[in-house]
Amino acid sequence: MNVRSKLDMEFSKQKGLYSSEDGACLQKSIITAEGYAITECALAVLSDLKEHKSYIFDGGFAQTLDIDASVCNGEINSIWEQNILDVIHPDDLEMKMLNELLYFHHIQKASGAMRFRQNLWQQVRIRRHDGDYMTAMHRLYYIPDSDGNTVRFALCLYGPLLFPMQNCAVVINNINGTNMSLDVSTGKDILSHKEISVLQMIANGMSSKEIARQLSISVHTVSRHRQNINAKLQVHNSMEAYRIARSLGIVI
Amino acid sequence: MNVRSKLDMEFSKQKGLYSSEDGACLQKSIITAEGYAITECALAVLSDLKEHKSYIFDGGFAQTLDIDASVCNGEINSIWEQNILDVIHPDDLEMKMLNELLYFHHIQKASGAMRFRQNLWQQVRIRRHDGDYMTAMHRLYYIPDSDGNTVRFALCLYGPLLFPMQNCAVVINNINGTNMSLDVSTGKDILSHKEISVLQMIANGMSSKEIARQLSISVHTVSRHRQNINAKLQVHNSMEAYRIARSLGIVI
Structure with missing residues (x-):
């Protein structure tokens, strides 16, 4: 959304x-x-x-x-x-x-x-x-x-x-x-806790596979999180998502 | 006024x-x-x-x-x-x-x-x-x-x-x-040219008698100018009038 x-x-x-x-x-x-x-x-x-x-x-x-x-x-x-x-x-x-x-x-x-x-x-x-x-x-x-x-x-x-x-x-x-x-705490309402974790891991340079392993979820689920993050922040890729999320103080 | x-x-x-x-x-x-x-x-x-x-x-x-x-x-x-x-x-x-x-x-x-x-x-x-x-x-x-x-x-x-x-x-x-x-030029509309001259002379330390002589008017007229200046600027004395007129750029 x-x-x-x-x-x-x-x-x-x-x-x-x-x-x-x-x-x-x-x-x-x-x-x-x-x-x-x-x-x-x-x-x-x-x-x-x-x-x-x-x-x-x-x-x-x-x-x-x-x-x-x-x-x-x-x-x-x-x-x-x-x-x-x-x-x-x-x-x-x-x-x-x-x-x-x-x-x-x-x-x-x-x-x-x-x-x-x-x-x-x-x-x-x-x-x-x-x-x-x-x-x-x-x-x-x-x-x-x-x-x-x-x-x-x-x-x-x-x-x-x-x-x-x-x-x-x-x-x-x-x-x-x-x-x-x-x-900042208001900003956190936009993304779920799980999505914020995923975005922070992406920002830390982790691959989808590594994120899946760390969170004990499937790569497919990580991919769905990425899509939802991009859609919620109205951006096309994780780089942009990270830029906005950082400016909102959601990730560091 | x-x-x-x-x-x-x-x-x-x-x-x-x-x-x-x-x-x-x-x-x-x-x-x-x-x-x-x-x-x-x-x-x-x-x-x-x-x-x-x-x-x-x-x-x-x-x-x-x-x-x-x-x-x-x-x-x-x-x-x-x-x-x-x-x-x-x-x-x-x-x-x-x-x-x-x-x-x-x-x-x-x-x-x-x-x-x-x-x-x-x-x-x-x-x-x-x-x-x-x-x-x-x-x-x-x-x-x-x-x-x-x-x-x-x-x-x-x-x-x-x-x-x-x-x-x-x-x-x-x-x-x-x-x-x-x-x-500044708008400010000048509040006082007449004559009043501005009088106020400037007061500011320069001239007495009413000296101002009267310089402008070829009576001391009584100088006194009337002073009263009008004070009334127009809504002040009680020439010191205050000068302070306001200077802040408006009417006198220097």
Whole structure:
């Protein structure tokens, strides 16, 4: 299962997502997204995790990104703004999806009061028509349903990079301004313990045969673990898987 | 005339402020302000420059500031959120008002397209109940009326300081992320040419009598200039006036 599917699944798995019927909550969130676009000139995407739709508003930043304006306004039948994701640098997109998964895990673990008092800032490179990349800032805010608890909406804001970021992704606490990197222990949730062991052994230079022997499993099972690791991390080979897993602190 | 009155006057002087009758524009802006409060936990103040009202929403930051929650929600009959302004450090409040005046001049000079594509970030110290000050970030966005041109609303957002600011106040370009200090030439608009000359001579150690002789005016007129300078800069004496004027680059 790749990262995006994992997010889709985890979003839909939330208790309470189907319980409330509040059109006012949707309407307010749509106006807020449009308000952000107008106020900050941002490219704003409000994704409704319940109805599997997104509402996209551009306040001017799409022009800076050199993204076709026609893809930046309106309603789409997906929570993923594919036209915009398509022009994000593949390496950054991969990290962006992973960070969003880590972040979702992070806020699910947070207590109700703190869950919606933080947001995720990421730095992403976006490809322009001339092929050059420009660096933009991506902010992700989760907005609760009317029950105040379930993550109903994801508000993604694309805007200029306002200050140099030390890490590509930080979680901001909107109450006291502290920021933190995503927790290593959260990263571990993506891969199973067995998969982490296998990946660590691969990183240590062991062959599938050696790994099979050490874990007392068949070579076929090691091979299946490798495939699952690659699929979960959305990569094509173990080298890439290792690179990402290391950057997440899952392996050393 | 003090800075606040000057701002009040300049706001109301805008052409077009009384021409439109668009309740939808007000309603959307109120929802946007509330949306900012909820999404970012900000203390949001939407001031309607036309109707002389403000709508205050707190998403949680008032608690961090240790401001009484009861003063942080609701509608008030003023564009100035006095209860909040009262707990800002007097020096910072003085600079905040001046910067807002400079910023208003700055955007009035900007072409229509660029006018609403920038905003002002300021660092301000806010007094808590225990008497200690904490530093917060204040963002000011002007929102146009439905004509897309007149400054109808001021959206002020109080939140935590997210990154160290090099200057206490910067103008952010929301399209390309560049930031700049407020323009020296804009600062000059606050005082008249004659007042700037007088203040510079005071700074150079000249007495009122010497200034009067040099400018071929009466000592009484010099005295009036001094009073006007102090009033415009919201200070009590020439020393303070000089300090502020120098920080604005009006005098050297």
